[in-house]
Amino acid sequence: MQLLQQIVNGLMLGGILAFVAVAFTLTIGMLNFLNFTIPALFMLAGMVTWALSSSGGHFMGLGWHWTYAAAAGIAVAVLASLLIERFTYRYMKARFGDATEHALPLVSSLGFLIIFEHLAMMFWSGDPQRFELPFKSSTLEIGGLMFGIPHLISLASAIVLVALLNGILERTRLGRALRSIAENPDAATLMGVEVQRIVPVVFVIAGVLSALAGILYAASYGTVTPFMGDAIATDAIAGMVLGGLGNIWGAIAGGLLVGLVKVLAISTFGAEIEKIPVWGLLLVILIVRPQGLFGHTRIGKGKF
Amino acid sequence: MSGYLAGLLAMLSINIIVAYSVFLPGSAGLLNLGAAGFVLVGAYTAGALSSLYDMPLAPAIALGSAMSALVAFLIAFPILRTRGIYMVLATFAFAEVVGGVLLNIPSLGGAAGLSVMAYAGLPVVVPCAIGTVAFVAWLMRTRFGLSVRAIHDDESVAHLFGVHLRMTQVMALTLGGAVGGLGGALLVHQFNFIDVQSTGVLFSIYVLLYVLMGGTQTVWGPLFGAIFFTLVPEGLRKLSELDPSLKFLEGGRYIVFGVAVVLIMMLRPQGVITRTMIEGWGGSARKKEAGA
Numbered sequence: 001m002q003l004l005q006q007i008v009n010g011l012m013l014g015g016i017l018a019f020v021a022v023a024f025t026l027t028i029g030m031l032n033f034l035n036f037t038i039p040a041l042f043m044l045a046g047m048v049t050w051a052l053s054s055s056g057g058h059f060m061g062l063g064w065h066w067t068y069a070a071a072a073g074i075a076v077a078v079l080a081s082l083l084i085e086r087f088t089y090r091y092m093k094a095r096f097g098d099a100t101e102h103a104l105p106l107v108s109s110l111g112f113l114i115i116f117e118h119l120a121m122m123f124w125s126g127d128p129q130r131f132e133l134p135f136k137s138s139t140l141e142i143g144g145l146m147f148g149i150p151h152l153i154s155l156a157s158a159i160v161l162v163a164l165l166n167g168i169l170e171r172t173r174l175g176r177a178l179r180s181i182a183e184n185p186d187a188a189t190l191m192g193v194e195v196q197r198i199v200p201v202v203f204v205i206a207g208v209l210s211a212l213a214g215i216l217y218a219a220s221y222g223t224v225t226p227f228m229g230d231a232i233a234t235d236a237i238a239g240m241v242l243g244g245l246g247n248i249w250g251a252i253a254g255g256l257l258v259g260l261v262k263v264l265a266i267s268t269f270g271a272e273i274e275k276i277p278v279w280g281l282l283l284v285i286l287i288v289r290p291q292g293l294f295g296h297t298r299i300g301k302g303k304f
Numbered sequence: 305m306s307g308y309l310a311g312l313l314a315m316l317s318i319n320i321i322v323a324y325s326v327f328l329p330g331s332a333g334l335l336n337l338g339a340a341g342f343v344l345v346g347a348y349t350a351g352a353l354s355s356l357y358d359m360p361l362a363p364a365i366a367l368g369s370a371m372s373a374l375v376a377f378l379i380a381f382p383i384l385r386t387r388g389i390y391m392v393l394a395t396f397a398f399a400e401v402v403g404g405v406l407l408n409i410p411s412l413g414g415a416a417g418l419s420v421m422a423y424a425g426l427p428v429v430v431p432c433a434i435g436t437v438a439f440v441a442w443l444m445r446t447r448f449g450l451s452v453r454a455i456h457d458d459e460s461v462a463h464l465f466g467v468h469l470r471m472t473q474v475m476a477l478t479l480g481g482a483v484g485g486l487g488g489a490l491l492v493h494q495f496n497f498i499d500v501q502s503t504g505v506l507f508s509i510y511v512l513l514y515v516l517m518g519g520t521q522t523v524w525g526p527l528f529g530a531i532f533f534t535l536v537p538e539g540l541r542k543l544s545e546l547d548p549s550l551k552f553l554e555g556g557r558y559i560v561f562g563v564a565v566v567l568i569m570m571l572r573p574q575g576v577i578t579r580t581m582i583e584g585w586g587g588s589a590r591k592k593e594a595g596a
Contacts, residue, residue: 115566122555272415275400290385
């Protein structure tokens with residue numbers, strides 16, 4: 001029973017990681033851009049939702065209903081994501097013709113990560129803040145096993161959203177345009193795809209996914225801090241690599257696997273072991289099978 | 305010299321050394337997001353030797369650096385199997401594994417960190433930094449320097465012209481590891497303390513940014529990057545202490561850093577100090593510079 005509960009806990013954590021991993025894998029798969037601002041978007045959504053919904057003496061403290069606050073959180077994250085697109089991918093593309101051959105967008109995104117995290121710290125201080133839940137109980141007991149409701153929502157909505165995303169990519173005109181950009185942006189332009197209009201869509205989707213994950217994370221663990229995105233994002237990157245860069249179903253599987261490995265390792269060997277299994281596994285996978293467990297090899301090969 | 309200035313100078317020297325540990329592989333086009341890994345190996349080796357085995361400072365520091373070079377040499381072969389983004393992630397994963405392993409060695413203090421008695425003051429740290437800069441500057445004038453520069457600019461052409469790719473890249477990583485280990489060995493003895501928590505992902509990110517902001521084309525890039533990004537934030541922090549109305553600069557210095565990173569990437573994507581700037585101070589090479 002103990003073990004079963006740990007497996008459930010691992011999959012619950014994995015549900016949130018999967019969300020973030022999908023956001024990472026989408027930008028890298030479509031644009032060959034490792035977007036390090038995703039943890040910042042994750043944090044912004046969580047903190048804005050907290051700031052608007054909690055009634056108290058802190059910044060704003062408007063005490064909005066949590067649905068409005070969450071919508072505002074997602075909106076802020078999407079706007080931030082579009083701002084980042086303007087100064088990283090789009091600028092590099094306009095100036096150098098190709099944004100993927102350089103490490104430049106990656107480095108700029110690190111700059112934006114630092115900016116957003118410290119802006120949040122200036123507004124709300126670096127202390128962890130209590131995120132009050134709109135519901136009385138956030139756990140569900142089935143057959144003696146405890147399930148976190150925000151985790152369940154997270155996992156279910158991640159799967160639904162990815163199914164939706166997959167449908168869009170496979171069936172619609174927009175999806176075909178996106179896939180052609182992933183294949184070859186120049187050829188896509190020649191074929192009449194308006195790359196400059198389609199690329200922001202990727203950033204909007206990544207922003208929404210990271211924002212939802214951030215809010216669900218805040219709801220599950222009950223705290224928000226300006227640096228809450230960092231640890232989640234590194235684990236999500238591990239999940240993305242395990243699943244194969246650019247593979248959205250792989251990102252879900254990888255995220256769940258990382259959550260599982262992490263929770264099981266901690267419960268078996270203690271909290272200090274946590275880095276070794278996840279990152280050791282990742283290092284081995286990168287060296288032996290860089291395409292990931294189920295991935296492509298095409299992506300991320302660009303010269304820096 | 306006041307204690308404050310001495311501390312600042314020591315920090316600056318160590319930042320310069322660590323920046324060169326990322327520059328060496330960077331000059332061969334290898335992005336290393338795992339500086340913390342090499343620094344930790346050097347710091348813990350030297351720290352353990354001097355505190356647990358009572359070794360004198362000089363050999364302890366040298367062995368810390370050597371150990372880090374050995375680790376870098378061994379990890380170079382698997383890491384060189386990866387490319388592009390995969391290499392960034394592999395070096396990053398390597399640093400996390402090193403941190404994870406060190407956390408689980410109880411005799412090295414585990415999560416509480418390692419405290420050492422021996423102290424490396426300015427007379428040790430500053431000459432090491434000057435020596436590192438001089439060594440790398442000399443190295444870049446040798447055949448090895450020419451090879452890494454050729455690989456940085458175009459790997460396949462360099463290969464066609466007879467540059468031994470694998471050997472040069474392994475050497476660049478190994479030397480980078482040695483320099484990173486030296487930085488770590490000095491760090492632990494300057495602060496009399498090291499722990500895994502404070503030398504983590506953010507540390508690696510900041511060091512990589514110093515180097516990329518300064519520029520990887522010439523040997524002066526990382527020197528500029530490390531000096532600029534150590535002194536400017538410190539200056540802003542100092543300003544924030546002068547007057548309560550400037551308090552916002554305390555946190556604002558990181559925002560200044562972030563904005564500088566974004567702006568430099570937009571305006572001078574090869575870093576502030578470029579080869580053309582050093583060689584001719586000319587403006588006509590702009591197009592070439594952007595395409596490199």
